[in-house]
Every structure is written in structure tokens, then in C-alpha cells.
Amino acid sequence: MAGTVFTPSLEGMKHVKSENGLILTKPFLEVCKHILPVLEKFGSAMAIVKTDIGGNITRLETKYASDPTKYEQLHSLVKVEVSAKTAKSSSSCTNGLLWLTRAMDFLVALFHNLVQHPDWQMSQACNDAYSKTLKKWHGWLASSSFSVAIKLAPDRKKFMEIISGSGNINTDIEKFCSTFSPLLAENHKFLASVGMDDLKAS
Numbered sequence: 313m314a315g316t317v318f319t320p321s322l323e324g325m326k327h328v329k330s331e332n333g334l335i336l337t338k339p340f341l342e343v344c345k346h347i348l349p350v351l352e353k354f355g356s357a358m359a360i361v362k363t364d365i366g367g368n369i370t371r372l373e374t375k376y377a378s379d380p381t382k383y384e385q386l387h388s389l390v391k392v393e394v395s396a397k398t399a400k401s402s403s404s405c406t407n408g409l410l411w412l413t414r415a416m417d418f419l420v421a422l423f424h425n426l427v428q429h430p431d432w433q434m435s436q437a438c439n440d441a442y443s444k445t446l447k448k449w450h451g452w453l454a455s456s457s458f459s460v461a462i463k464l465a466p467d468r469k470k471f472m473e474i475i476s477g478s479g480n481i482n483t484d485i486e487k488f489c490s491t492f493s494p495l496l497a498e499n500h501k502f503l504a505s506v507g508m509d510d511l512k513a514s
Contacts, residue, residue, distance in 0.1 A: 316479035321346035
């Protein structure tokens with residue numbers, strides 16, 4: 313593997329913004345898709361997260377494909393639903409983008425922990441990231457599922473070796489976190505501006 317598992321997403325991030333600084337739908341979703349192989353390396357511990365992310369990407373991609381010109385900008389998927397008063401539906405693109413962004417928040421926090429706290433076990437890195445990001449939005453059911461899944465997390469050293477490839481994994485993770493975080497923050501800011509950033513799960 314040339315570079316690390318983060319190489320494709322780092323490459324993809326260069327194309328996420330339009331010339332006038334807006335987040336573009338297809339390139340943003342591509343970057344999220346490039347994270348899925350990283351999650352595969354976690355094995356069953358991240359199966360729920362991976363399925364969730366994959367489902368939300370598919371939902372947004374399907375809508376985008378229905379009219380690529382109309383939905384070229386990521387936030388246009390939400391604006392249409394807000395106007396039509398369908399944004400709060402559990403199957404809406406607004407809901408999809410919100411949970412996709414939250415899942416990515418969790419992963420950024422997790423990868424950040426792996427670099428910043430080399431002495432932490434994988435489960436500690438996961439739990440800390442979870443409590444900082446997804447936990448407050450999850451109900452009892454989702455939290456319980458997550459707690460069970462984390463117990464299946466792989467050995468940290470082995471995981472880092474697998475994702476390193478031939479590149480410098482710590483540098484790539486730091487680059488990934490610092491480049492992706494502002495994009496996620498932009499999504500939250502936009503979702504908050506239309507009153508859609510605080511939806512909870514059961």
C-alpha cells in the first residue's frame with residue numbers, strides 16, 4: 313500500500329471546496345467513503361459505525377444523483393428539505409448529513425487520541441472520543457450497543473501497524489484531523505443555522 317490508509321482521503325480533501333469556498337457534495341462524500349476502509353481494520357468493533365456511515369453516504373449520494381446540478385453544494389440537500397418541512401424526518405438527507413458529520417466527529421476525535429495519547433489502550437481512546445462526540449446524542453439503546461462494540465476493539469499496536477502502510481501514520485492522522493475538522497465544523501454551523509443540529513437518537 314503506497315502511503316497510509318489515510319492517503320486517499322487526504323488527496324480527496326483538496327477537492328472538497330468550490331472556488332468560492334462552498335463544500336461540494338460529491339467530493340465530501342468521497343472523502344467520507346475513503347474512511348470506510350480504515351474502519352474495516354477495526355473489525356467488528358466498528359461494524360455499527362461503518363454501517364451507519366455507509367447508509368448515510370448512500371442516502372445523500374442517491375439524492376445528489378437525482379439532480380447533480382441542483383445538489384452540487386452539500387448544504388443544498390438540506391435547504392430543499394427545510395423549505396419543504398421534511399428535514400426532521402428520520403429518512404431525510406438532513407438527518408443523514410447530521411449523523412454522518414457526527415460519526416466523522418467521533419472518528420476525528422478517536423484518531424486524534426491515538427496520536428496524542430500513545431500510552432492509551434484502544435478502548436480508552438474509543439471511549440474518550442465517544443463521550444466527547446456521539447454520546448450526548450445517543451439514547452440508552454445506541455449507547456449500550458456502542459459500549460458492547462468497543463470491547464471488541466483490536467489491539468492498538470497491531471491496529472497502528474495495519475493502517476500505517478508505507479507512510480508516516482502519525483503525520484497523516486494529524487493532517488487528516490486538522491484538515492477535516494473545519495469542514496465538519498462548517499456542517500454543524502450550517503445545520504445549527506437551520507435548527508437541525510440538535511436532533512437525538514433513541
